[in-house]
Amino acid sequence: TFRVTVRDALNQAMDEELERDERVFLLGEEVAQYDGAYKVSRGLWKKYGDKRIIDTPITEMGFAGIAVGAAMAGLRPICEFMTFNFSMQAIDQVINSAAKTYYMSAGQQSVPIVFRGPNGASAGVAAQHSQCFAAWYGHCPGLKVVSPWSAEDAKGLLKSAIRDDNPVVFLENELMYGVPFEMSEESQSKDFTIPIGKAKVERQGNHITLVTHSRYVSHCLDAAAVLAKEGIECEVINLRTIRPLDVESIETSVMKTNHLVTVEGGWPQYGVGAEICARIMEGPAFNYLDAPVTRVTGVDIPMPYAKILEDNSVPQIKDVIFSVKKTLNV
Amino acid sequence: MKTMLAIISNALCRITGRTVLLIDLSEYVNVTSPAAPALAATPRQPPKPPPVSARASAAELVSAQSDQLDRPGARVVVSRSFADFTPQASFDIKKCDVHRLEEGPPLKAELTREQGLQYYRIMQTVRRMELKADQLYKQKIIRGFCHLYDGQEACAAGIEAAINPSDHLITAYRAHGYTYTRGVSVKEILAELTGRKGGVAKGKGGSMHMYAPRFYGGNGIVGAQVPLGAGIALACQYQGNDQVCVTLYGDGAANQGQLFESFNMAALWKLPCIFICENNQYGMGTSMERASASTDYYKRGDFVPGIRVDGMDVLCVREATKFAADHCRSGKGPIIMELQTYRYHGHSMSDPGVSYRTREEIQEVRSKSDPISMLKERMLSNNMASIEEFKEIDVAIRKEVEDAAQFATSDPEPPLEELCNHIFHNNPPLEVRGTNPWVTLKSVS
Numbered sequence: 074t075f076r077v078t079v080r081d082a083l084n085q086a087m088d089e090e091l092e093r094d095e096r097v098f099l100l101g102e103e104v105a106q107y108d109g110a111y112k113v114s115r116g117l118w119k120k121y122g123d124k125r126i127i128d129t130p131i132t133e134m135g136f137a138g139i140a141v142g143a144a145m146a147g148l149r150p151i152c153e154f155m156t157f158n159f160s161m162q163a164i165d166q167v168i169n170s171a172a173k174t175y176y177m178s179a180g181q182q183s184v185p186i187v188f189r190g191p192n193g194a195s196a197g198v199a200a201q202h203s204q205c206f207a208a209w210y211g212h213c214p215g216l217k218v219v220s221p222w223s224a225e226d227a228k229g230l231l232k233s234a235i236r237d238d239n240p241v242v243f244l245e246n247e248l249m250y251g252v253p254f255e256m257s258e259e260s261q262s263k264d265f266t267i268p269i270g271k272a273k274v275e276r277q278g279n280h281i282t283l284v285t286h287s288r289y290v291s292h293c294l295d296a297a298a299v300l301a302k303e304g305i306e307c308e309v310i311n312l313r314t315i316r317p318l319d320v321e322s323i324e325t326s327v328m329k330t331n332h333l334v335t336v337e338g339g340w341p342q343y344g345v346g347a348e349i350c351a352r353i354m355e356g357p358a359f360n361y362l363d364a365p366v367t368r369v370t371g372v373d374i375p376m377p378y379a380k381i382l383e384d385n386s387v388p389q390i391k392d393v394i395f396s397v398k399k400t401l402n403v
Numbered sequence: 404m405k406t407m408l409a410i411i412s413n414a415l416c417r418i419t420g421r422t423v424l425l426i427d428l429s430e431y432v433n434v435t436s437p438a439a440p441a442l443a444a445t446p447r448q449p450p451k452p453p454p455v456s457a458r459a460s461a462a463e464l465v466s467a468q469s470d471q472l473d474r475p476g477a478r479v480v481v482s483r484s485f486a487d488f489t490p491q492a493s494f495d496i497k498k499c500d501v502h503r504l505e506e507g508p509p510l511k512a513e514l515t516r517e518q519g520l521q522y523y524r525i526m527q528t529v530r531r532m533e534l535k536a537d538q539l540y541k542q543k544i545i546r547g548f549c550h551l552y553d554g555q556e557a558c559a560a561g562i563e564a565a566i567n568p569s570d571h572l573i574t575a576y577r578a579h580g581y582t583y584t585r586g587v588s589v590k591e592i593l594a595e596l597t598g599r600k601g602g603v604a605k606g607k608g609g610s611m612h613m614y615a616p617r618f619y620g621g622n623g624i625v626g627a628q629v630p631l632g633a634g635i636a637l638a639c640q641y642q643g644n645d646q647v648c649v650t651l652y653g654d655g656a657a658n659q660g661q662l663f664e665s666f667n668m669a670a671l672w673k674l675p676c677i678f679i680c681e682n683n684q685y686g687m688g689t690s691m692e693r694a695s696a697s698t699d700y701y702k703r704g705d706f707v708p709g710i711r712v713d714g715m716d717v718l719c720v721r722e723a724t725k726f727a728a729d730h731c732r733s734g735k736g737p738i739i740m741e742l743q744t745y746r747y748h749g750h751s752m753s754d755p756g757v758s759y760r761t762r763e764e765i766q767e768v769r770s771k772s773d774p775i776s777m778l779k780e781r782m783l784s785n786n787m788a789s790i791e792e793f794k795e796i797d798v799a800i801r802k803e804v805e806d807a808a809q810f811a812t813s814d815p816e817p818p819l820e821e822l823c824n825h826i827f828h829n830n831p832p833l834e835v836r837g838t839n840p841w842v843t844l845k846s847v848s
Contacts, residue, residue: 122643127672128667130667132661132664132667134664135630135633135661135664135665135668136630136668138627138630138631138633138634138661139631139637139668140634141630141631142573142619142630142631142636142638143634143637143638143641144641145619145634145638146571147642148642164631165624166627170622170624170631174620176607176826177608177612177826178604178607178612178614178620178622178825179605179608179825180828181604181614181615182614183828214826217827238829238830239828239829273411288634317833355840366498378838389614
């Protein structure tokens with residue numbers, strides 16, 4: 074096996090896809106000569122040059138629109154937002170120009186583009202730089218929204234996203250960039266991809282299902298380890314994709330465990346957990362629930378700066394453990 | 404030749420009430436025309452018709468539909484051949500104001516008879532199509548947004564005359580004219596407006612979302628199409644195919660921040676993008692003086708060179724666009740064109756268009772600067788075509804538009820099975836939630 078950080082896995086994915094298809098190119102702020110604001114695109118400019126790795130001015134609406142136009146005219150751009158907070162400046166291009174066009178044109182005009190960048194809370198970057206956009210983008214038909222956790226997720230899903238002929242919003246996490254993971258043998262193949270729209274069961278368990286995405290998969294696995302010592306076996310599902318949501322995997326698990334807790338970093342109202350609750354109620358798994366679904370989410374406030382406040386604004390492992398026990402009524 | 408003779412013979416049939424057989428005499432007449440005069444001067448006199456030919460048997464029958472040669476009253480008449488019309492002429496066109504350019508487009512434009520008739524046909528088709536849309540909207544057969552282009556025809560026709568079919572074009576929501584010049588039939592445009600399955604977007608797009616190869620709509624969000632156009636130009640440059648992208652926007656969109664972001668990147672990277680501001684003087688109900696601190700839209704690109712063009716003159720638009728395309732193709736980077744034009748209708752069908760401008764103003768433009776009239780008068784006064792020919796073209800266009808409207812009102816709406824299709828491209832079928840949990844709909848690519 075190979076020990077690879079999420080950052081390097083993303084880098085590998087882009088490198089391989091740039092090599093494979095000359096229509097693929099990367100644009101965004103600092104992606105070229107700076108090697109990427111978070112060093113995700115390190116070495117790519119040296120290898121591929123100005124034509125394929127393009128530094129843009131600080132004009133999100135403009136360069137996101139340019140990326141979408143290039144995708145319409147036959148190229149396959151990767152548009153990086155330094156963080157997804159800045160994508161709000163360009164969100165009209167993502168939704169109205171990219172997501173809706175295939176439908177409005179009745180299939181004449183496709184938009185094979187990837188929007189990627191770090192999403193959600195970081196460390197000490199305060200309110201304007203910490204928002205999670207999974208729910209916002211996950212709301213829109215015409216988009217695929219992906220949220221990897223591990224290095225293997227990152228590589229396989231990014232390759233799939235780049236090869237996908239549709240607009241994909243790829244939500245990374247800055248705090249995960251430096252985390253190393255074991256990667257399988259097959260993940261080193263240049264054609265290794267992970268299908269978009271399929272969740273993965275990271276840990277099997279019989280007593281309760283934990284559904285989560287991105288960084289909080291780690292929290293759930295850590296909580297599951299602690300709970301296992303008390304005899305509670307958690308099944309941890311890594312969503313991998315926000316839209317389309319793999320409801321079947323969740324339902325299969327809930328029909329086995331009869332209990333469900335969702336864990337996310339974003340705000341509760343109209344969030345990913347809220348959607349999962351609604352879907353479970355509408356499907357066969359509802360009758361298997363022995364308790365209402367519990368959502369563990371970020372606190373419903375703009376992100377504060379002071380460390381003690383910030384730490385208490387996002388789910389911690391103890392919050393997951395507490396919620397599991399409450400749901401199981403133990 | 405055959406078509407022209409058929410048209411003329413039909414006209415003569417109607418005028419004389421008699422069956423008419425026209426002989427194509429070009430093999431008997433020398434049709435090489437004299438060199439085009441430097442300035443089209445006085446109209447030439449038609450030659451006296453030669454005596455009735457006894458070679459009827461050798462004639463090519465050109466008016467076959469209702470002619471019966473064995474009927475009494477069949478006459479052999481000789482038509483006016485092309486040698487009677489001025490085949491080509493040179494016209495003075497208005498000088499363009501320039502910004503950051505040493506010189507502008509030429510002050511004269513060459514026009515051949517064929518080109519003139521073609522531009523006339525295109526502009527008249529757009530005009531009649533838009534007026535038909537107006538009618539259908541008032542009958543409530545078209546609904547929602549409908550932004551009409553009548554008055555601005557010279558822009559769409561002139562631009563298309565100057566670029567190649569392999570070039571690219573994107574515009575905003577006043578898009579029906581461009582949809583036509585970029586190759587979509589009147590029938591498919593009207594059927595899209597009426598929301599039928601025979602529409603160019605199968606009824607799923609509507610007025611503002613029509614597409615064709617190398618035509619990227621039809622865009623509803625003001626200004627959003629400008630970065631898209633710059634991106635299409637990037638793709639042209641990236642692929643090294645010597646193509647350009649024409650990116651249109653209005654005087655209302657000219658103040659959008661994303662335009663300036665696009666100008667910056669296009670200039671930085673020398674993208675082959677022709678940015679064109681169709682200045683029809685009003686952004687919805689707000690005149691340009693009330694919206695823009697600077698109304699010199701051709702200068703608003705600052706470091707991007709610009710030209711200001713008479714947008715009511717199809718030849719001026721054509722020459723300016725040729726100039727701009729050469730500029731881009733030679734690797735000099737983007738260029739801005741401001742076309743000074745005018746729309747007769749209000750902003751959309753819900754705007755009568757007279758609360759913020761006077762009827763006198765509209766009438767003045769119609770009588771003095773109408774693009775179609777201007778071209779027609781130029782051609783007539785230089786004997787490049789006859790009034791009958793124009794009338795014939797008008798009749799043919801009226802029929803085309805009428806037939807298209809007939810189709811657009813009788814074609815069925817898209818089937819409900821289509822509702823969820825075209826969400827994703829090259830994707831396995833997926834399920835889409837309906838309005839309630841018991842309704843799951845199918846979506847295919």
